[in-house]
Amino acid sequence: xxxxxxxxxxxxxxxxxxxxxxxxxxxxxxxxxxxxxxxxxxxxxxxxxxxxxxxxxxxxxxxxxxxxxxxxxxxxxxxxxxxxxxxxxxxxxxxxxxxxxxxxxxxxxxxxxxxxxxxxxxxxxxxxxxxxxxxxxxxxxxxxxxxxxxxxxxxxxxxxxxxxxxxxxxxxxxxxxxxxxxxxxxxxxxxxxxxxxxxxxxxxxxxxx
Numbered sequence: 001x002x003x004x005x006x007x008x009x010x011x012x013x014x015x016x017x018x019x020x021x022x023x024x025x026x027x028x029x030x031x032x033x034x035x036x037x038x039x040x041x042x043x044x045x046x047x048x049x050x051x052x053x054x055x056x057x058x059x060x061x062x063x064x065x066x067x068x069x070x071x072x073x074x075x076x077x078x079x080x081x082x083x084x085x086x087x088x089x090x091x092x093x094x095x096x097x098x099x100x101x102x103x104x105x106x107x108x109x110x111x112x113x114x115x116x117x118x119x120x121x122x123x124x125x126x127x128x129x130x131x132x133x134x135x136x137x138x139x140x141x142x143x144x145x146x147x148x149x150x151x152x153x154x155x156x157x158x159x160x161x162x163x164x165x166x167x168x169x170x171x172x173x174x175x176x177x178x179x180x181x182x183x184x185x186x187x188x189x190x191x192x193x194x195x196x197x198x199x200x201x202x203x204x205x206x207x208x209x
Contacts, residue, residue, distance in 0.1 A: 009057070010048050012038040017059040020105045021179065026111035029056065053119050060123060065103055085200045086136050088153065089193045091134075096160050096189060106168055111163055145203035151200050156192060163188065 017038035020028045031052055035042035049055040099105060112120045135150055144148045166172065167179035178184045 006048060009038075009040055011042055014038065014059045014062065017056060018063070021104045021107040025107050026114070056119060057123075060108065063102065063108070066126070071168055072168070084141065085196060086147065087134070088138075089196050091194050092153070092156055092160070092196070093189050095157070096164070096185075099160060099183065100164050103168070106165060110165065112166060113161075142203045145206040147199055147203045147206065149199060149203075152195065156195060160192075 013034060016034045017029065020037055021032060029052075031042045034052075034055070035045060035111060044148050045052060045055055047154075049058065065184055087185065099109075111117070137155070138149050163174050163177065163179050170176070177188065179188065
C-alpha cells in the first residue's frame with residue numbers, strides 16, 4: 001500500500017509541474033506552488049525526489065521528445081545505417097507536430113531560452129550529445145561539398161520553435177504564414193522536407209563536379 005501511495009503521489013507531483021507550466025509558465029514552478037497544485041505536503045517533494053530539480057527532471061524525462069528518440073535512433077543508425085535524408089526529414093517534421101501539440105513543452109522551451117539555468121543547460125547538453133551521434137553519420141555525405149549540414153538543422157529547429165511559439169503567444173503570422181492554420185502547418189512541413197532535400201542533393205551535385 002505504501003508503494004502504491006508513493007507512486008500515486010509522485011505521479012500527482014509530476015502532473016502538477018505540467019499543469020503549472022501550461023497555466024503560469026516556468027516562473028510558477030516553486031516548491032510551494034507545485035505541492036499546492038498536487039494537493040500534498042511540500043515535504044513529499046524532498047522525500048520522493050530529494051530536490052525540486054529532480055522533480056523537474058522526472059517531468060521532463062516523461063515529456064521530452066528528443067532525448068529518448070535520439071538515443072534510439074543513434075543506436076539503430078549505427079547498427080544499420082538508414083536513409084539519412086529521410087531520417088532527418090521525419091525527425092524534424094515529427095518534432096514540428098509534437099511541439100505544436102504539446103503546450104507544456106512550448107513553455108519548457110521558453111524557459112530554456114529565457115534564462116541561464118543549470119538544469120536546463122544539462123538537459124540541452126545531453127540532447128546535443130545524442131544529436132551529434134546522428135549528425136556525425138551525415139559527415140561523409142557533406143564532406144568537401146561546401147555545404148555544412150549542421151547550421152541548416154540548427155536553423156530549422158530554431159524556426160520550428162519560433163514559428164509555433166509566435167503563433168501560440170502572439171496569434172499572428174510570420175512571413176504571412178500562420179501556424180495556427182492547418183493548411184499553413186502543412187506548408188511548413190513541406191518546406192522542412194524541401195530545405196533538407198535541397199541541401200542533400202546540392203552536396204551530392206557539388207561533390208560530383
